[in-house]
Amino acid sequence: MKVEGKGKLLKIFIGESDQWHGEPLYHAIIKKIKENGLAGATIIRGIEGFGANSRIHSTRVLRLSEDLPIVIEVIDKEERINAIIKVLDDMITEGLMIVIQDVEIIKYAKSKDTK
DSSP: OEEEEEEEEEEEEEETTOEETTEEHHHHHHHHHHHTTOSOEEEEEOSEEOOTTOOOEESOSSSOOSSOEEEEEEEEOHHHHHHHHHHHTTTOOTTOEEEEEEEEEEEEOOOTTOO
16 A cells, blocks of 8 residues: 655764763654654764864774764654654754754555455
8 A cells, every 4th residue: 555645854963972861863753763762763873074173083094983874764754753852952053963854755554455
């Protein structure tokens, strides 16, 4: 079964070393997204990037960087994305960024009458 519709893509840009109450921020964010019932989320670990301080973080240096870029992507309905942003506001600090884009969603799901 194919389901189509409009939605929002939420991208959260953070650093791998960012913390929230003693745990990695990316993990704390994923837990909040799941607790709030959103459709799903993916964490992508970058190989190189720079942010607000313009310092390059890279896997190309002799020792591995301890603060590689992380992007968390979430796609859901607009009202659910807006609601989770309010939940995450306290967790997102200076130098981090959120981007929201309009998207067309095509979801392939198992048909209800298929076993």
